[in-house]
Amino acid sequence: MEAELIDEPGTELRKARLACDEPFESVLGQIGLTPLPPYIKRPDGVSLTDNERYQTIYSKARGAIAAPTAGLHFTAEQLSKLRERNQLVEITLHVGYGTFEPVRVDDVNEHEVSSERFEITFNAAQRINQTRERGGRIVAVGTTTTRALESASSDSGQVQPGSSEATLTIKPGYRFRVVDALLTNFHLPQSSLLILLCSFAGRDLVLQAYRHAVEKQYHFYSYGDCMLIL
Numbered sequence: 001m002e003a004e005l006i007d008e009p010g011t012e013l014r015k016a017r018l019a020c021d022e023p024f025e026s027v028l029g030q031i032g033l034t035p036l037p038p039y040i041k042r043p044d045g046v047s048l049t050d051n052e053r054y055q056t057i058y059s060k061a062r063g064a065i066a067a068p069t070a071g072l073h074f075t076a077e078q079l080s081k082l083r084e085r086n087q088l089v090e091i092t093l094h095v096g097y098g099t100f101e102p103v104r105v106d107d108v109n110e111h112e113v114s115s116e117r118f119e120i121t122f123n124a125a126q127r128i129n130q131t132r133e134r135g136g137r138i139v140a141v142g143t144t145t146t147r148a149l150e151s152a153s154s155d156s157g158q159v160q161p162g163s164s165e166a167t168l169t170i171k172p173g174y175r176f177r178v179v180d181a182l183l184t185n186f187h188l189p190q191s192s193l194l195i196l197l198c199s200f201a202g203r204d205l206v207l208q209a210y211r212h213a214v215e216k217q218y219h220f221y222s223y224g225d226c227m228l229i230l
Helices: 024-031 048-053 069-073 076-084 122-133 143-151 192-201 203-215
Strands: 002-005 016-019 092-094 116-120 139-141 162-166 181-185 226-229
Touching: 069 181, 092 143, 116 143, 139 143, 143 162, 143 181, 143 192, 181 192, 192 203, 192 226
Parallel strands: 139 181
Antiparallel strands: 002 016, 092 116, 116 162, 181 226
16 A cells, blocks of 8 residues: 655644555555554553453444443443333434544634544434433533534534534533433543533533542543533
């Protein structure tokens, strides 16, 4: 495979043109390694279990650069029970660089999160909207899901189906239109995910939860503990 950079240097995100003799996805399957976060202290691809463990059990479509880690907490049995109760709706997330991009400004109002692709089918949007109309509660699994649902909603909170880009940067003061509860991991400091969390639950409550997690030695990040915010 050959890569040619086709944009100007100076930013973290670069554009490249890739050329290879075989289909691109086939080449990726041959040479690609499971990308591990830097706090997992072993080389990418050394442990074969990473290919299975660092992946949600419900992944289907290619396109994400990492697993949406809140989904790592689920087992097939748990998902089966949710389906039996007709309480599970799936959307497609293509997790992008914005999930990991650190906040480099002192004023969070100046921070913008890079866009991420998502897809919501007509049936999924319809079920979410019907649940809200009945007074039901929408529980988002993960901050990426939250951002996608809020990006896909109208001012009245109606989720629109289709493929689109989540361009929304959620900051304190944002009025959530779709998501009522959130299951999420404990995130890195100085991250847009922590800002989203504080916007959802309130800064004081979130910092109180993090102080408790540190005191009780909870595990943070991808393979760590999670919290449910109602």
